Amino acid sequence: MAKPIVAIVGRPNVGKSTLFNMMVGERISIVKDTPGVTRDRIYADVTWLNHSFTLMDTGGIEPETNDLMLKHMREQAEMAIEMADVVLFLTDGKTGLVDADYQVADMLRKSHKKVVLVVNKIDNFEKQSMDVYEFYNLGIGEPFPISSIGKIGVGEMLDEIVHLFPEDLEEEEDERPRVAIVGKPNVGKSSIINKLLGENRVIVSDIAGTTRDAVDTAVTWEGKEYVFIDTAGLRRKNKIKEEIERYSILRTVSAVERADVVMLVIDATEGITEQDAKIAGIAHDRGRGMIIVVNKWDAVEKDNNSVKKYTNDIRKVLSFLPYAEIVFVSAKTGQRLPKLFDTLEVVIQNHSLRIATGVLNDILAEAVAMQQPPSDKGRRLKIYYMTQVSVKPPTFVIFVNSKKLMHFSYTRYLENKIREAFGFSGTPLKFFVRERKEN
Ligand SMILES: Nc1nc2c(ncn2[C@@H]2O[C@H](COP(=O)(O)OP(=O)(O)OP(=O)(O)O)[C@@H](O)[C@H]2O)c(=O)[nH]1
Numbered sequence: 001m002a003k004p005i006v007a008i009v010g011r012p013n014v015g016k017s018t019l020f021n022m023m024v025g026e027r028i029s030i031v032k033d034t035p036g037v038t039r040d041r042i043y044a045d046v047t048w049l050n051h052s053f054t055l056m057d058t059g060g061i062e063p064e065t066n067d068l069m070l071k072h073m074r075e076q077a078e079m080a081i082e083m084a085d086v087v088l089f090l091t092d093g094k095t096g097l098v099d100a101d102y103q104v105a106d107m108l109r110k111s112h113k114k115v116v117l118v119v120n121k122i123d124n125f126e127k128q129s130m131d132v133y134e135f136y137n138l139g140i141g142e143p144f145p146i147s148s149i150g151k152i153g154v155g156e157m158l159d160e161i162v163h164l165f166p167e168d169l170e171e172e173e174d175e176r177p178r179v180a181i182v183g184k185p186n187v188g189k190s191s192i193i194n195k196l197l198g199e200n201r202v203i204v205s206d207i208a209g210t211t212r213d214a215v216d217t218a219v220t221w222e223g224k225e226y227v228f229i230d231t232a233g234l235r236r237k238n239k240i241k242e243e244i245e246r247y248s249i250l251r252t253v254s255a256v257e258r259a260d261v262v263m264l265v266i267d268a269t270e271g272i273t274e275q276d277a278k279i280a281g282i283a284h285d286r287g288r289g290m291i292i293v294v295n296k297w298d299a300v301e302k303d304n305n306s307v308k309k310y311t312n313d314i315r316k317v318l319s320f321l322p323y324a325e326i327v328f329v330s331a332k333t334g335q336r337l338p339k340l341f342d343t344l345e346v347v348i349q350n351h352s353l354r355i356a357t358g359v360l361n362d363i364l365a366e367a368v369a370m371q372q373p374p375s376d377k378g379r380r381l382k383i384y385y386m387t388q389v390s391v392k393p394p395t396f397v398i399f400v401n402s403k404k405l406m407h408f409s410y411t412r413y414l415e416n417k418i419r420e421a422f423g424f425s426g427t428p429l430k431f432f433v434r435e436r437k438e439n
């Protein structure tokens with residue numbers, strides 16, 4: 001299930017990373033008094049009451065001139081409008097309103113995006129209340145005063161944010177599998193999409209709707225419909241390197257968030273890299289189906305061993321996703337591209353496969369008979385039964401006598417047995433262990 005995305009925008013130094021850290025609850029990004037430090041973490045999961053969302057810090061480089069700052073802020077706002085469900089527009093109550101705030105407010109108003117206007121650095125609500133009123137002038141609604149450092153006003157702000165989240169209804173109606181094409185710049189994402197869409201057996205239709213849908217493409221292949229989410233085209237002109245990186249990570253997160261299955265494109269002429277692993281990690285964390293698309297296969301010198309060698313390298317670097325499907329293609333020649341649809345279909349099926357409890361417990365009984373569950377200090381793990389509670393990804397609950405006795409390695413053993421029996425290629429599996437009183 002896609003989580004809503006909340007993006008923080010605002011001028012340099014208004015306190016975006018301070019607020020981000022405070023909401024996430026850990027000091028996962030680095031705040032310095034120097035404006036514009038590049039941070040480690042720029043997105044994170046936040047839970048408020050019973051709502052979960054992905055929070056993004058669109059961050060900032062301190063540009064040397066005012067003109068550059070305006071340009072930068074415009075891009076930042078564009079990015080937030082494109083990716084987020086709710087934009088958190090952060091301003092600085094100590095500095096007061098500035099021209100750049102008006103410009104961003106104009107863009108947000110025109111986009112019809114849901115916006116929460118937040119005035120930060122109101123460390124003393126009584127003394128500074130007048131400072132807050134002037135922000136009504138932006139014409140984008142009521143300003144929410146907060147102090148990120150003092151942790152004041154944040155509850156009211158969060159209430160307003162979650163109040164603006166879209167209803168899930170819309171999403172449930174759309175049964176079409178959503179496929180995100182992700183990967184480093186220049187690996188051939190656009191080429192793959194264009195070639196796939198150019199196949200004469202593929203029917204492409206436009207998706208009308210929000211700004212975000214503009215990057216989506218509906219496709220019909222052999223009577224089945226899919227929605228492709230494209231993250232290509234990240235290299236806008238004159239971007240500073242750190243910005244490109246931040247944008248591409250945030251866009252990847254946003255695409256993966258909305259997808260069922262992720263196609264991670266890697267460049268065969270470069271081989272698998274740490275950056276590819278980072279991107280793969282985003283999909284894995286979110287439980288998406290996974291296909292590794294090794295592109296530019298035409299451009300490497302091959303022998304009988306090449307596929308095996310590449311596969312081994314990929315498995316090694318991406319050891320956390322042994323379940324991923326791997327396909328070797330060339331967007332240039334079109335080689336094996338149609339096979340991508342076959343693989344996609346398999347992964348989609350597996351990602352939402354349900355196993356009946358009876359069958360599952362037959363496998364469990366067999367697995368337990370073959371390898372005794374672990375024990376500790378004379379007490380042995382007992383597994384009562386197992387049931388699948390959800391799909392996308394397939395999620396199982398294992399009922400045991402004691403959670404402490406359930407080792408990670410035994411869960412993995414059970415996972416392997418389930419995979420042996422049912423395949424589940426291309427999809428992660430999730431396991432929860434629950435305790436039940438011994439009879
Ligand atoms: N008084 C006060 N200062 C704050 C508050 N929140 C942040 N600051 C300070 O404002 C400065 C900028 O904070 P950051 O979180 O780095 O701001 P930013 O918007 O992420 O800045 P960029 O990295 O330039 O985009 C720091 O010195 C913070 O300590 C607040 O609620 N009250």
Ligand SMILES: Nc1nc2c(ncn2[C@@H]2O[C@H](COP(=O)(O)OP(=O)(O)OP(=O)(O)O)[C@@H](O)[C@H]2O)c(=O)[nH]1
Pocket residue numbers: 183184185186187188189190191192231232233234235295296297298299329330331332333
């Ligand atoms: N030899 C060869 N070159 C390819 C193939 N696919 C793409 N290329 C080339 O790789 C370059 C990058 O391709 P794009 O499709 O623009 O890559 P992208 O991943 O969409 O790039 P960004 O927009 O930067 O994210 C172009 O010069 C393509 O011609 C392929 O299968 N074989």
